Amino acid sequence: MSTAPPLSSAAGDGLHSRYRTLWGGVDEMLDADGGLRPVWRRFVRMLDGLSATELAARFARAHQYMRDAGVYYRAYDGTGGPPEREWPLSPLPVLIDAEEWRQIGAGLVQRAELLERVVADLHGPQQLVADGLLPPELVAANPEFLRPLVGIRPRGGHYLHFCAFELGRGPDGRWWVLGDRTQAPSGAGFALENRVATVRAFPDLPEGVHLQRLAGFFRRFRDALLELADGRMDAIGVLTPGPNNETYYEHAWLARYLGFLLLEGEDLTVRDGRMHVRTVSGLQPVGVLWRRLDAAFADPLELRADSWIGTPGAVEALRAGALSMVNALGSGVVETRAMQAFLPRICEALTGGPLQLPGIATWWCGQPAERDEVIAQAERMLIGPAFSTRLPYEDPQATLPGAQLDPDDRRALLHKLRSDGAQWVAQEAVRLSTTPIHVDGRLEPRPFVLRAFVARTPDGWEVMPGGFARIGAQADTRAIAMQLGGQAADVWVVGDHPVARDTLLPGSQLNRREAAALPSRAAENLLWLGRYTERSEAIARVLRAYHVRLAEIGDQPMPLLDVLGEYLGRMGIDVAEPIPPGLLRSLDGAATSAGRIRDRFSPDGWMALHDLSTTANRFAERVAAGDDASRAVTVLLRKLAGFSGLLHENMYRSTGWRFLEIGRRIERALQVAELLALLFHDETPAGLHQALLEIGDSVMTHRGRYGVNAGPLSVLDLLVLDGANPRSVMFQVEALRHEFAQLPVAGLPRTMPAFARQAMRLHTELSTRDAGTLDAACLAGLARDIAGLYEQLSRAYFH
Numbered sequence: 001m002s003t004a005p006p007l008s009s010a011a012g013d014g015l016h017s018r019y020r021t022l023w024g025g026v027d028e029m030l031d032a033d034g035g036l037r038p039v040w041r042r043f044v045r046m047l048d049g050l051s052a053t054e055l056a057a058r059f060a061r062a063h064q065y066m067r068d069a070g071v072y073y074r075a076y077d078g079t080g081g082p083p084e085r086e087w088p089l090s091p092l093p094v095l096i097d098a099e100e101w102r103q104i105g106a107g108l109v110q111r112a113e114l115l116e117r118v119v120a121d122l123h124g125p126q127q128l129v130a131d132g133l134l135p136p137e138l139v140a141a142n143p144e145f146l147r148p149l150v151g152i153r154p155r156g157g158h159y160l161h162f163c164a165f166e167l168g169r170g171p172d173g174r175w176w177v178l179g180d181r182t183q184a185p186s187g188a189g190f191a192l193e194n195r196v197a198t199v200r201a202f203p204d205l206p207e208g209v210h211l212q213r214l215a216g217f218f219r220r221f222r223d224a225l226l227e228l229a230d231g232r233m234d235a236i237g238v239l240t241p242g243p244n245n246e247t248y249y250e251h252a253w254l255a256r257y258l259g260f261l262l263l264e265g266e267d268l269t270v271r272d273g274r275m276h277v278r279t280v281s282g283l284q285p286v287g288v289l290w291r292r293l294d295a296a297f298a299d300p301l302e303l304r305a306d307s308w309i310g311t312p313g314a315v316e317a318l319r320a321g322a323l324s325m326v327n328a329l330g331s332g333v334v335e336t337r338a339m340q341a342f343l344p345r346i347c348e349a350l351t352g353g354p355l356q357l358p359g360i361a362t363w364w365c366g367q368p369a370e371r372d373e374v375i376a377q378a379e380r381m382l383i384g385p386a387f388s389t390r391l392p393y394e395d396p397q398a399t400l401p402g403a404q405l406d407p408d409d410r411r412a413l414l415h416k417l418r419s420d421g422a423q424w425v426a427q428e429a430v431r432l433s434t435t436p437i438h439v440d441g442r443l444e445p446r447p448f449v450l451r452a453f454v455a456r457t458p459d460g461w462e463v464m465p466g467g468f469a470r471i472g473a474q475a476d477t478r479a480i481a482m483q484l485g486g487q488a489a490d491v492w493v494v495g496d497h498p499v500a501r502d503t504l505l506p507g508s509q510l511n512r513r514e515a516a517a518l519p520s521r522a523a524e525n526l527l528w529l530g531r532y533t534e535r536s537e538a539i540a541r542v543l544r545a546y547h548v549r550l551a552e553i554g555d556q557p558m559p560l561l562d563v564l565g566e567y568l569g570r571m572g573i574d575v576a577e578p579i580p581p582g583l584l585r586s587l588d589g590a591a592t593s594a595g596r597i598r599d600r601f602s603p604d605g606w607m608a609l610h611d612l613s614t615t616a617n618r619f620a621e622r623v624a625a626g627d628d629a630s631r632a633v634t635v636l637l638r639k640l641a642g643f644s645g646l647l648h649e650n651m652y653r654s655t656g657w658r659f660l661e662i663g664r665r666i667e668r669a670l671q672v673a674e675l676l677a678l679l680f681h682d683e684t685p686a687g688l689h690q691a692l693l694e695i696g697d698s699v700m701t702h703r704g705r706y707g708v709n710a711g712p713l714s715v716l717d718l719l720v721l722d723g724a725n726p727r728s729v730m731f732q733v734e735a736l737r738h739e740f741a742q743l744p745v746a747g748l749p750r751t752m753p754a755f756a757r758q759a760m761r762l763h764t765e766l767s768t769r770d771a772g773t774l775d776a777a778c779l780a781g782l783a784r785d786i787a788g789l790y791e792q793l794s795r796a797y798f799h
Helices: 038-048 052-069 098-122 136-140 188-201 215-228 248-258 314-319 337-341 343-351 368-376 407-419 520-553 559-570 581-595 603-622 627-650 655-680 688-695 699-706 712-721 729-742 754-767 776-797
Strands: 072-074 084-086 094-097 162-169 175-181 235-239 261-263 268-271 274-279 282-291 324-326 362-364 381-385 424-428 434-439 442-457 460-463 466-471 487-495
Touching: 038 094, 052 084, 052 188, 052 603, 072 248, 094 098, 098 162, 098 175, 098 343, 098 442, 098 460, 098 487, 175 337, 188 248, 188 442, 188 466, 188 487, 215 248, 215 282, 215 324, 215 442, 215 460, 235 248, 248 261, 268 282, 268 314, 274 314, 274 520, 337 343, 337 362, 337 424, 362 368, 368 407, 434 466, 434 487, 442 487, 520 559, 520 581, 520 627, 520 655, 520 688, 520 776, 559 655, 559 688, 581 603, 603 627, 627 655, 655 688, 655 712, 655 729, 655 776, 688 699, 688 712, 699 712, 712 729, 729 754, 729 776, 754 776
Parallel strands: 094 487, 235 261, 235 282, 282 324
Antiparallel strands: 072 084, 162 175, 162 442, 268 274, 274 282, 362 424, 381 424, 434 442, 442 460, 442 466, 466 487
């Protein structure tokens, strides 16, 4: 760290008073003389007025919001750590003056329009190649140049609708474009979450800090997608690769925020040249897909044949003009590093003027003169794969810093450049400006990259008034990526005038929409969420009964324990473990199902499920058998009850809720029927009747209806036939009949669906029986019939 002169405006012991720039370079908070930049002064004055305790409390509020909202990203860094990690928020924002941002925005709009023209040309006349402005081999060898898309004009007339740009301020104080993001730009949703969290930390902005809002940007982009649907009743979806993608949280969040469907490739099918989504109400046409998966994976028929996440026929729907893809397939062709070498000349040729925001100096080594220049000046360059779309700081292992290579590595690199230069690109090593972060009670400078966003709206390109900054964990620019320990911060665009409040909410006119279609995949995951939740509760209740009795007898033999242990064993539960892996797997199943429908899952519900899973795993590490385990399982049962109650009381009674409820009812009826088969064990152990009532949560009800002493007939009557007992099989069947009657029947036979007929037969069968006619064979048949309900539902809605 350099010894830059002290702050001219930093008298006293303010938080920033000992802040120094790195290398004496450009800093966002300090000007060249070491004083505060005007846009930072009021905000820093507020920081200086806060005690360390109050500042820590504010930062804690911001981090707590992120945890409560369930914001995460996936890390694939090979460290063996958890794949889902908390969003690494730096609560201190980066402040930029509104006038400076206006100039940046003008450059971004120019660049977005230029990239639009390049993409359109490469998929059309290819005049840029004919005129020598782009080498043909640079296009032909680009993995993002998708030949089946050549000649397909987008239905809306534009290839690009949403772009992101990586920006950095260089040593000369100017902003530079480090990279273009046109394939499937990520980060806009995270930028909005950063904003919400940061404002939680600083809700009391000083007078004169007029922070420009982000909601209007999203509202106008949403309106643009609605207009792109061309007034049809077609669905609009966010197309995601699925829950394993590193930014899946954002896909789900944006779908929920904008009111669009969250769709995976398997949700979609092409019929007669039109894209449709499979819903429980039948096929529904899809008019617009905001694509968040790489283009090559979108269609296994015409693009990558090994893709499991695409939709066969997607290119056919585009060719027929029946679908708008945002951004168009093939738009990633302009993302590669090598393309930056040619954009200045292309801009001059197409617009008659230079780029308003220049890119960093780039040399494609497929040209002899450029290759020779790179070889001669390799020590001041970063050299990496020509067709990579990752920036040098995102891909440090593949990017070779010429200045840091030892002689052997340098000779090997120069040999590669001479023998296969077309595969390599060199870029000037730029020292980026720094911004303050809070470390151990003080402010420290760190290099950062700013990601900015532009969207095509009915009125033209619009720039988001902000974005998010990726800040290095250390002074080294190469450690900026969050996968390498970096942080993310909100970007505040601050103006001189008050900003009007703008939201996505409608005005005074009520505009109630029909409930969105429910994709079949989402319905199936909701059903299995209900099943896994109920299954976990059933396992936990038997486990508690087991450990309560184990605590009572110690090392003494007890036949009832053997029977309960045998029953749990058939469910894959090993009672040798106080909190067995089988229970954890069931809870994980619930979390996996919920994770695949994050757009339909409330933050409170997700928090409750996460807390449940975390608690169970913690107990599994330290709980002992017997009384300790029974108390731990009781805690889990309370948390399960809270989670189920949250879903039951708070979830809108849409078709999705019905599938969740159906899953719960099927699983509860199945578990009770199979559990009661223990009554017909070869040697019924003492205490079994009471244990079954306890597991069935019906001890008090039994006392009220049958007295204290439990016998097999009273247990069977209460837990199988009593329709007023919410734990009985009859209660579940009656609930299933009601929910089945509310399900959509489009595409199903005109007669009553098979699952509804089966539920009616079950209801009739139970209504005409008495407890004395129930035996092991009857209960086994009842369990098979209940399990069959899922198979019939699956055939009707999920296949």
